[in-house]
Amino acid sequence: MAEARPRWLFAPSPMDLSSIFLLYLLILSLIQLSSFPALISARGGARGHHFSDGDFDGLSRKLLEDHPISDELARGYMTNSDLEKAVKAFGRRCGNISRIYSIGNSVQGVPLWVIEISDRPGIGEPKPAFKFVGNVHGDEPVGRELLLLLANWLCDNYLKDPLATLIIQKVHLHVLPSMNPDGFALRIRNNANNIDLNRDFPDQFFPMNDEEELRQPETRAIMKWLREIRFTASASLHGGALVANYPWDGTEDKRKNYFSCPDDETFRFLASIYSHSHYNMSTSKEFEGGITNGASWYPIYGGMQDWNYIHAGCFELTLEISDDKWPSASELPTIWDYNKMSMLNLVAGVVKTGIHGRIFSSDKGRPLPASITINGINYSVQASKQFADYHRLLAPGNQYEVQVVMPGYKSKATAVVLHEKGMSLDFILDPAAPGPENSKELVSVDCSNEWGNGIGVVGSAGMTNLQISVVLLLILLSLCVLLQKRGLLGFVKHRQSPAGSKRSTTL
Numbered sequence: 001m002a003e004a005r006p007r008w009l010f011a012p013s014p015m016d017l018s019s020i021f022l023l024y025l026l027i028l029s030l031i032q033l034s035s036f037p038a039l040i041s042a043r044g045g046a047r048g049h050h051f052s053d054g055d056f057d058g059l060s061r062k063l064l065e066d067h068p069i070s071d072e073l074a075r076g077y078m079t080n081s082d083l084e085k086a087v088k089a090f091g092r093r094c095g096n097i098s099r100i101y102s103i104g105n106s107v108q109g110v111p112l113w114v115i116e117i118s119d120r121p122g123i124g125e126p127k128p129a130f131k132f133v134g135n136v137h138g139d140e141p142v143g144r145e146l147l148l149l150l151a152n153w154l155c156d157n158y159l160k161d162p163l164a165t166l167i168i169q170k171v172h173l174h175v176l177p178s179m180n181p182d183g184f185a186l187r188i189r190n191n192a193n194n195i196d197l198n199r200d201f202p203d204q205f206f207p208m209n210d211e212e213e214l215r216q217p218e219t220r221a222i223m224k225w226l227r228e229i230r231f232t233a234s235a236s237l238h239g240g241a242l243v244a245n246y247p248w249d250g251t252e253d254k255r256k257n258y259f260s261c262p263d264d265e266t267f268r269f270l271a272s273i274y275s276h277s278h279y280n281m282s283t284s285k286e287f288e289g290g291i292t293n294g295a296s297w298y299p300i301y302g303g304m305q306d307w308n309y310i311h312a313g314c315f316e317l318t319l320e321i322s323d324d325k326w327p328s329a330s331e332l333p334t335i336w337d338y339n340k341m342s343m344l345n346l347v348a349g350v351v352k353t354g355i356h357g358r359i360f361s362s363d364k365g366r367p368l369p370a371s372i373t374i375n376g377i378n379y380s381v382q383a384s385k386q387f388a389d390y391h392r393l394l395a396p397g398n399q400y401e402v403q404v405v406m407p408g409y410k411s412k413a414t415a416v417v418l419h420e421k422g423m424s425l426d427f428i429l430d431p432a433a434p435g436p437e438n439s440k441e442l443v444s445v446d447c448s449n450e451w452g453n454g455i456g457v458v459g460s461a462g463m464t465n466l467q468i469s470v471v472l473l474l475i476l477l478s479l480c481v482l483l484q485k486r487g488l489l490g491f492v493k494h495r496q497s498p499a500g501s502k503r504s505t506t507l
Contacts, residue, residue, distance in 0.1 A: 125387070200302055203306075244320075261306075274346050294306075
């Protein structure tokens with residue numbers, strides 16, 4: 001019989017080593033996957049060439065139909081050249097409350113012009129920013145017309161109408177009349193590369209389009225825009241129905257179901273502001289109250305709405321503002337009258353509702369870019385780095401527990417009852433003394449990523465729970481490999497030693 005030897009002296013077999021190596025590669029892959037945004041429910045989706053609209057239920061709707069646009073029907077709408085002239089003319093006429101700039105170019109090189117409207121345009125201030133985006137789909141041009149009408153109405157009524165004055169003095173409003181000028185010129189839904197821009201954004205369920213350089217120039221321009229400006233809320237204008245749509249827009253299993261986001265109640269409230277301010281949207285027979293959850297209506301993937309909420313901390317609605325995608329230009333004045341108060345009240349809502357304030361340190365009075373969380377809502381809002389101002393939209397009529405967290409400072413929490421009007425709430429944080437007794441103060445619920453705010457609880461080291469688990473597993477695996485190597489080394493030494501040169505046997 002062979003002499004009994006400790007198990008650690010046996011070297012791992014080639015099969016063991018290859019298995020360990022494969023497991024190691026698998027764990028590395030998991031770490032890479034865990035670097036994607038947390039899998040959270042969002043309206044957006046995969047790029048046009050990954051999913052077709054026919055892949056999902058409930059899409060036999062006129063919203064997705066492409067009908068030839070006749071010259072007669074197109075008559076009366078601004079061409080891209082007309083739109084550029086109108087934007088620049090507005091800048092000259094209303095230069096005291098506006099700034100004209102471009103966020104980039106379309107596939108065919110058409111500038112994506114933006115009008116900023118504020119009493120201090122282009123100047124950083126501790127007040128919320130709101131954006132309107134029109135003409136996302138080229139064959140839905142009503143939004144581009146209405147946004148120019150909105151800009152001119154605000155200019156004409158500043159210091160005359162209280163709502164116009166409130167918006168201009170308390171909000172930085174940014175208006176992008178046309179996100180898809182090429183599609184408009186071609187009279188098609190998609191852009192010049194035949195990609196649906198509302199399917200081209202990173203999606204939480206299907207991350208196959210997460211390479212930014214592979215996205216369309218119009219999509220990249222929007223993403224860059226939101227890196228530069230912290231928008232509190234937003235709305236994109238579409239056509240083909242009459243409803244205010246809110247997140248989430250997709251479901252993990254692609255089925256048509258109501259799929260609520262963490263701020264479902266707040267989104268329902270914002271959508272209702274638009275619907276009930278509209279002439280007849282709230283009386284819809286198809287959509288109760290004139291609002292709908294996107295996934296409940298029909299799921300899409302790679303959409304702009306959910307991406308705004310997940311990656312940019314921006315509460316965006318998708319507004320279907322006309323039953324016809326491309327109505328006769330003679331109907332535009334009526335459509336404007338029906339939507340005007342909805343558009344104005346939605347923008348004003350970012351200061352009329354929710355809680356707003358700034359966060360400072362108690363020792364030197366420095367502004368702190370802390371995280372603001374609401375107990376029971378898995379979503380954080382980040383205060384700005386420059387002014388430490390935050391603007392947390394919330395549905396009124398509820399009590400909320402607000403917590404402010406900043407690494408290196410003692411967190412603070414307070415309960416507030418939010419009525420119909422917005423509330424001002426500032427915080428002063430005390431530095432946390434070093435030591436284990438204050439270690440809990442340093443743990444932050446910080447959901448930030450490269451784009452701004454997202455969703456998902458993160459620990460004090462800024463890692464997600466999945467990443468922490470994978471790292472721990474990797475450490476355990478490394479220890480196993482180390483022990484195996486030590487076993488192999490011991491085995492070699494044993495064979496090279498005099499005692500080990502010949503095997504001791506008994507007969």
